[in-house]
Amino acid sequence: MARSVRGRRFTTNSLRHILENRAYLGEYRHGDVVIPGGMPQLIPDGLFERVQERLAYNSRGGRPAVPAPDEKPDFWLTGHIFCECCGSTVSGTSGTGKHGERHYYYMCSNKKRKKKPGGCAKRNIRKEVVEGIIMDILTETVNSPAMRVITGEKVYEYYSRQNSGDDSYRRSLEDKIKDTEKTLGNIMKAIEAGIFNETTRSRMLELQQQKNMLTDELAAEQLRQQYSLKPEHVVRYLESFTGNLSNPEVRRRVLDLLINKIILSDDSITITFNFSDDR
Numbered sequence: 249m250a251r252s253v254r255g256r257r258f259t260t261n262s263l264r265h266i267l268e269n270r271a272y273l274g275e276y277r278h279g280d281v282v283i284p285g286g287m288p289q290l291i292p293d294g295l296f297e298r299v300q301e302r303l304a305y306n307s308r309g310g311r312p313a314v315p316a317p318d319e320k321p322d323f324w325l326t327g328h329i330f331c332e333c334c335g336s337t338v339s340g341t342s343g344t345g346k347h348g349e350r351h352y353y354y355m356c357s358n359k360k361r362k363k364k365p366g367g368c369a370k371r372n373i374r375k376e377v378v379e380g381i382i383m384d385i386l387t388e389t390v391n392s393p394a395m396r397v398i399t400g401e402k403v404y405e406y407y408s409r410q411n412s413g414d415d416s417y418r419r420s421l422e423d424k425i426k427d428t429e430k431t432l433g434n435i436m437k438a439i440e441a442g443i444f445n446e447t448t449r450s451r452m453l454e455l456q457q458q459k460n461m462l463t464d465e466l467a468a469e470q471l472r473q474q475y476s477l478k479p480e481h482v483v484r485y486l487e488s489f490t491g492n493l494s495n496p497e498v499r500r501r502v503l504d505l506l507i508n509k510i511i512l513s514d515d516s517i518t519i520t521f522n523f524s525d526d527r
Contacts, residue, residue: 267299273488276471283472284481293488301495321352323375324500325382325510331356332513334368340375354378354512371514381517382510386502387493389486396486399506399523400479406523407477418473421466428459 271277273296276286323340331338336358343351353372389395432455435448492498511518 267303270296272296283477284485285478286471293484297488297492297498321375322496323352323354324496324503325354325379328503328507329354329378329510329512331358331368331370332511332516332518333370334358336368338512341372343372352376370512373512373514378510378512378517382503382507382519383493383499385519386499386506389506390489390493390502391491396483397479399486400482402521403482403523404477404479415473418466418469421462421469425459425462425466428455428462431455432459 271287272290273293274285274287274289276283321340321342326339327337329338330336334356336356338354338356341353341355343353345351352375354375355372356368356370358368359370359372389399432452435452435455438444438448439452489498489502493502506521507519508522508524509520511520
């Protein structure tokens with residue numbers, strides 16, 4: 249029977265964990281800290297994405313991801329799109345044409361109250377029009393080498409402004425570790441003086457666990473500072489999505505990564521990006 253390095257049974261779930269592990273792309277992860285390029289990359293991005301597509305294909309029993317005729321359309325901009333007129337969220341709706349054909353729109357959630365005081369009179373916008381514009385922007389940003397470089401530089405500039413000279417978190421961790429070590433030292437002196445009971449024992453174990461946790465957090469913060477974000481990290485990450493935006497999951501990840509808010513009016517669309525100060 250095959251076993252893992254920890255002596256556990258090697259199962260199909262073990263294999264899936266290996267195949268989905270982004271560490272092979274050079275992505276370092278410690279708790280909530282994720283650093284692209286923080287460790288050596290072992291396999292090409294394209295190979296990793298093909299493996300994920302194959303896993304998704306297998307999970308459907310080998311069936312292609314074709315939506316059923318009566319399946320609800322994916323209004324994938326929901327959560328990012330807002331009405332310029334009243335500031336409310338904008339979500340999907342549908343209507344029937346003169347010949348019974350179905351049309352899909354993005355509609356201000358406040359529009360249904362237009363007959364009441366404060367209701368919004370903004371007209372609905374065709375789903376394919378709005379999504380087509382946003383899709384063009386995402387595709388250009390991901391697939392164009394020049395746009396990837398420009399985006400990488402913009403993200404780096406924003407990141408640098410947000411993190412310039414701020415070393416307070418690391419210093420606070422170091423101070424907490426010193427305080428914990430001082431308290432541990434006092435307990436050790438008490439033990440040497442013959443004061444050892446269940447209370448001192450429990451307190452000593454609690455402080456040691458606290459010190460270990462703080463030490464791990466400090467190591468992660470030092471690593472984050474050592475491998476601070478660089479423009480090439482962003483470029484490399486965007487390259488991993490090249491040619492995959494037809495995949496709904498990938499498209500949504502890129503949308504969440506790049507775009508903070510989409511403001512929709514009757515005749516224009518305004519976009520704020522996650523790396524913009526006016527977000």
